[in-house]
Structure formats: C-alpha cells, structure tokens
Amino acid sequence: MNDLSKGFEIDTDFVENEPPEKTTFKREVIEGLSVIASALIIVVILFGFVFRIAVISGDSMKNTLIDKEIVIITNLNYTPKYGDIVVISRNAENSAENMRTDNGPIIKRVIATENQVVDIDFETGTVYVDKVPLVEDYISTPTHRQDDIQFPVTVPKGCIFVLGDNREVSLDSRSSRIGQNGMVDTRYILGEAVLRVFPFSKIGRLGLDG
Numbered sequence: 001m002n003d004l005s006k007g008f009e010i011d012t013d014f015v016e017n018e019p020p021e022k023t024t025f026k027r028e029v030i031e032g033l034s035v036i037a038s039a040l041i042i043v044v045i046l047f048g049f050v051f052r053i054a055v056i057s058g059d060s061m062k063n064t065l066i067d068k069e070i071v072i073i074t075n076l077n078y079t080p081k082y083g084d085i086v087v088i089s090r091n092a093e094n095s096a097e098n099m100r101t102d103n104g105p106i107i108k109r110v111i112a113t114e115n116q117v118v119d120i121d122f123e124t125g126t127v128y129v130d131k132v133p134l135v136e137d138y139i140s141t142p143t144h145r146q147d148d149i150q151f152p153v154t155v156p157k158g159c160i161f162v163l164g165d166n167r168e169v170s171l172d173s174r175s176s177r178i179g180q181n182g183m184v185d186t187r188y189i190l191g192e193a194v195l196r197v198f199p200f201s202k203i204g205r206l207g208l209d210g
Helices: 024-048
Strands: 053-057 070-074 085-088 107-113 117-121 126-129 157-162 191-199
Touching: 053 191, 070 085, 085 157, 107 117, 107 126
Parallel strands: none
Antiparallel strands: 053 070, 070 191, 085 107, 085 191, 107 157, 117 126
16 A cells, blocks of 8 residues: 555646746837827826826915925815815806816815805904814914905815915915805816825825825
8 A cells, every 4th residue: 555644746737837038129029019009098098088297387385285386186086175275167157067267277175065154253363163173284374364255154065164274375265256146166176186296305195195
C-alpha cells in the first residue's frame, strides 16, 4: 500500500504550455491608441454631463476663493445644504426655464434652504438660521452691510438663501437683484463647487468638510 501520510502534489497543467505569440509593434500601437481613445471618451462624458470647470471672477468669495482660481463643479444627485459653495445661473428674464444670460454665473455659499428662517444682526454682523447664530469661520468680513431685503425672511419652497464669504462686497441674497427677491430657485444651481484645481499649490476639496 502507498503511504498517504507523506502527502502528494497535484499537477494543474493538463496540456503543455504553448509559447506566447510575439506581440508586434503595430499591435502595441493599436492597443495603446485604443486605451487613449477610451480614456478620452470617458473624460468627455464626465466633463460634459457630470463635471464642469468654472473660473472664479471677482472677490465676493475671498478668502475662500480668489479671483482667477479654477474649480470643478458637479450637479450629480445634488441636494443643496448649509455650507455648500454653489455656482448659480443669472438670466435676464429671471426665469429658471430661460438660461440665456446678460450676467455671468455667480458663486456663493448656501446659508439656508427651504422653510428655514434667516435673520441678520447687522450691528454685530451675526447671521441666524432658525434663531441659531452661525459660526462662520469661512468669512473674511462680518455681515455689516445691508441691502434692500428686510429680515427676518423665510426661504420659500424650492429655493436657497446664499451669501458670499466676503460680505462687504458680495451681491447675494441680501439684494432683490438676485433670484426672486434674494431667494434663489434651486433650478438655477449649475452645480456645487467640490474641488479647486488651480492654482496647483491650493488643490483640494471645497466645502465645510473640505
């Protein structure tokens, strides 16, 4: 009898290995071009339907975002919430259905969403949402400047209330010139700014958890 206690080996190769075919230079070039073409198609799809590039213009979001910086925005499954930085369309007819503009898009921070109550103490520069004072570490100037909107205000359904981080120079929901008496229809939101890509020294995520 065989001594099975010594164990045994199993050969998993049932046929002799055939030498691999020689890969020609032409085939390598074709395969390389196919990979590049596939990658380009993916990039076009992503930046055509999922991501967009936006260039910051002006100082209304200083010091969070500076003039000429470049950010990536996305509106994929996006629901606005406090602290988000959003790019908003502005158009001549003040209609979400008509995206033709005589003013370029603006970038602001979401302060409140539908049904929330916003109040501002312009003496102290404090912003309140539902009577709770916000801790705004992101602002470069307090909210002392008032425009033509009277507070407190309740954000209507389907709208957001936005402010720039540089409160002394920002045109935002304190003004009736923005949206509908300061309230921005969420259909105006082109996307959330999620990533700064230029300058390269400041590449990184945006938002309160960035």
